[in-house]
Amino acid sequence: MPTITITEASVRDVDTDVLILPLLAGADDAPASVPGSPEISEAIAGLDASAARGDLHRIPSFGLAAASSLLLVGVGDEDLAEVSAEDLRLAFGAATRSLSGVERAAVALPTGSADQRAAALEGAALGAYAFVAHKSGTGAPKAALGSLSLVAEGGADAARAAVDRSSLLAEVVDIVRDLVNTPPNLLFPASFAQRAEELVADLPVTVTVLDEEQLAEGGYGGIVGVGQGSARPPRLVRLEYAPTTAKRSVALVGKGITFDTGGISLKPAPGMDDMTSDMTGAATVLGATIGAARLHLDVKVTTYLALAENMPGGGAQRPGDVVTMRNGKTVEVLNTDAEGRMVMADALVDAVAEEPDLVMDVATLTGAAVVALGKRTAGVMGTEDARALVLTAAGTSGEPFWALPFPAELRADLTGRVADLRNIGERPGGALSAGIFLAEFVDETPWAHLDIAGPGFASSPLGYMGKGATGMSTRTVLQVLEDLATGSAA
Incomplete structure (x- = not known):
């Protein structure tokens, strides 16, 4: 992620490679304009520039500013005051996403409010991401934008909180994206567990890792059963952030299928490569835990990463097998591709045993959620208050x-x-029946189930989210923790 700083220079005098400015739609067929910058607005009047949200126009500064070039980004309205925080995030995120390979950029909202400036900076920070770890060849891969400044004329102190928060959110979301984008031959249950330990090594977070023998001895039949077809055995990682002054407690559970072939109920080949992303839920709750620790939130967070690779090896579980879960319930495995709920159920049993005030699980759980809600919207189920x-x-x-x-x-x-439960219901309402299955393992604990199968991994870019891992839901989970820590949540 880029280094984020504050500059108190005027918009005209900011020394940077690219100055990012909002572009407003013109009223009554008037040309688009840049708020607070009549000279720039006059200079671009003949361009017929679109101000639709996220539309970009990069032009030389022509002496209108000290920056080498201007990047005008449409925000989708005639009045900046009417532009929502999320529209600003998406617009400015699209801007920085286009600047891979650029060393320096600055964000300016000449007439925006403090909250709008914060949203624009957050979007810009989230958009400045590129995963180039495995790029090679004659041409150097284009890394993300190098550094980012927030233009805060005469108001550096007021902007500091926005800069600090944007930096932290971008860093946490980028951790999630990096994990999800890592190829499955390099990120498997054991290496994921090791990576989790490394990521929290300098934080007040304790880590416990159960290997395949400990899982079998502990009765984690769901995790063991899913992982038994792979040469790379499963893991259950428990992380705990427990400030001594915490009055509320939350347990997080993440689905961590590091690659999902479907097992013996084999998936079709087209699109199977995207199943490297089936550990997004685990990456998300790990990222949120790191965020809580770095923010020093006054809430206890206990996090479970249920890690397995679902392969059709010689030892793989079969459709028709009966598995005994962590809480003693038995499950008929009718479809080995309904594996996420199996590993999640075992972890949920442990999470509930902590007697937390709230349990949240995050998973790329069902294709049915994508059918119901599309590729950009996540589903949330569970108890009403949660x-x-x-x-x-x-x-x-x-x-x-x-x-x-x-x-x-x-x-x-x-x-x-022949058992207490079966791991699939009928096809209609598949996302709902998956959630109902998980409900069998949470008892009466307040619980929210987040199915992010659609928005967790993208086939096309949107705003601050590029192709591949999006990090979607990380900020929401972290916000829930923050709300509970500050008492703004009941």
Whole structure:
């Protein structure tokens, strides 16, 4: 991520390679304009520039500013005061995402409010990401934007909090993106566990890792069963951040299928390469835990990463197998590609045993969620109050979530023929029945289930999110923790 600083120079005098400015739509067929910059507005009047959100126009500064070039980004409105925080995040994120290989850029909202400047900077910081770890060849890969300045004429002190928060959020989200974008031959259960230990080594976070023998001895039948077809055995990672003054406690659970072939219920080949992203939930809750520790939040966070590789090896579980879960319930495995709920269920049993005030799980759990909500919106299920906490936090962070129900009639489809449960219901309402399955393992604990199968990994860019890992939901989970720590959440 770029180094983020503050400059108190005027917009005209900022010394940078690229100066990013908002572009407003013109009223009554007037040309688009830059608020607070009549000279620039006059100079671009003949360009017929689009001010639709995220539309970009990079032009030489022509002496209108000290910057080498200007990058005008449409924000989708005629009045800057009416532009939402998320529209600013998306617009300025699109701007910095286009600046890979550029050394320096600055963000300016000449007439924006402090909250709008903070949103624009956050989006710009999130957009300045590139995953080039495995690029090689004659041409040097284009790294992300090198440094980013927030133009805060005469107001550096007021802007400091925005800079600090944007830096932290971008760093945490980039940790998640890097993990998800790492190829599955390099990130597997054991190496993921090792990476988690490394990432929290300098933080007040304790780590416990259970290997395959300990998992078998502990009765984690779901995790063991999913991982038994792979030459790379499963792991369960427990992280704990526990400030002594914490009055609230939260348990986080993340689905960490480091690669998902579907097992014996093999997936079709097209698109299977994207299943390197099936550990996004685990990466997300790890990132949120790191964020909580770095923010010194006054809330206890206990986090479980349920890690396995779902392969169709000779030892793989079969459709028809019966598995005994961590809490003693038995499950008929009718489809080995419904593996995420199996590893999550075991981890949820441990999470609930902590008796937290709230449990949140995050998973790229079902294709049915994508069918229902599309590629950009996540579903949230669970108990009513817990869902409300997530939706409130999502509204603050700007991430799109939609509440989904648990219809009572779907529960009957999960009753097993020879065991307590079956791991799939009927096809209609698949995202809901997956959530209802997980509900069998949380008892009466307040609980939110976040299905991010659509927005966690993108096939096309949008705003501050490029192709591949998006980091979506990390900021929402962290915001929930923050709300509980500060008492703004009931």
